[in-house]
Amino acid sequence: xxxVTQSPTHLIKTRGQxxxxxxxxxxxxxxxxxxxxxxxxxPQFIFQYYREEENGRGNFPPRFSGLxxxxxxxxxxxxALELDDSALYxxxxxxxxxxxxxxxxxxxxxxxxx
Amino acid sequence: AQSxxxxxxxxxxxxxxxxxxxxxxxxxxxxxxxxYVQYPNQGLQLLLKYTSAATLVKGINGFExxxxxxxxxxxxxxxxxxxxxxxEYFCAVIGGNNNDMRFGAGTRLTVKP
Numbered sequence: 001x002x003x004v005t006q007s008p009t010h011l012i013k014t015r016g017q018x019x020x021x022x023x024x025x026x027x028x029x030x031x032x033x034x035x036x037x038x039x040x041x042x043p044q045f046i047f048q049y050y051r052e053e054e055n056g057r058g059n060f061p062p063r064f065s066g067l068x069x070x071x072x073x074x075x076x077x078x079x080a081l082e083l084d085d086s087a088l089y090x091x092x093x094x095x096x097x098x099x100x101x102x103x104x105x106x107x108x109x110x111x112x113x114x
Numbered sequence: 115a116q117s118x119x120x121x122x123x124x125x126x127x128x129x130x131x132x133x134x135x136x137x138x139x140x141x142x143x144x145x146x147x148x149x150y151v152q153y154p155n156q157g158l159q160l161l162l163k164y165t166s167a168a169t170l171v172k173g174i175n176g177f178e179x180x181x182x183x184x185x186x187x188x189x190x191x192x193x194x195x196x197x198x199x200x201x202e203y204f205c206a207v208i209g210g211n212n213n214d215m216r217f218g219a220g221t222r223l224t225v226k227p
Contacts, residue, residue: 004157033213042204042217043158056213090157099146099208100165103215105157 004093004106012112013081021076021109023091029104031055031097032074034066035090037108043090049074050097086113116141116207118188120218128226133177133192135221137205140186147188148206148215149179158204164188175199200225 005024013019025032031050035043045058049068063079072093078085088110092103121136139145146165150158162173169181179190188205202222208215 033215035215035217040220042206042219045214045216048213058214092158097213099213100163102160102163105150105159107155107157 004091004104006089006091006106006109008109009107010110010112012114014114015081015083017081017113018077018079019081019111021078021089021091021111023074023076023093023106025072025074025093026104029093029095030072031094031101032068032072033092033094033103034074034076035092036060036085037088037090038084039087046076048097055097081113083113086111115214115216116143116145116209117216118147118205118207118218120203120205120221122221123219124222124224126224126226127195129197130194133190133195133199133223135190135203135205135223137179137188137190137218138186139188139205139207141207141209143209145207145209147179147181148208149173149177149188149190150204150206150217152202152204152220154201161190161203195223195225197225197227199223 033048034046037043047057048055052068068074088108090108092105094101148163149161164181172178205218
């Protein structure tokens, strides 16, 4: 069974640019959640996708957007990058969208914005 | 809205000693509570979760946590620390209509030989 994978592992961008991060769910999982983890802090919920529809969103501006594909893989897009967007971006998949569902995390993509 | 507070950003114990990592929650609805562990340069791994069944929850690697509604706490314990337990530990809560899982700031556990 393949776990959650994310690409790329590291990325460097400059302020104002756009970035796309990718996540492949664990086999059989139809729900993907994205988190931002700034250095020295806990992860913060960005949004969740369930069967290709957004299913909850945290306190992030609209320049953070996402997609989920029919195979349940997912993308996180960030437009107009700011310095404060530098963080580890974590993707987590789960069997379903219920609160009791265990979320399985990928290793993350570390984004540095210069 | 729900939230968790982890008391102590850094805890240091000797190998073989009791591990106690503190977490208090705030939630207007019955919460689901989780403890995750994060090793350097890795994602988060679930240790255990409380989903309103038994109040004492046993997890992986010998960890357990007790849900105490009267104290709004969900502290993580392990009777005997091992060197491999050194990592960052996060408490998290989810509840209500949103799927917003709220994490604490984390507690870094150091295990001394």
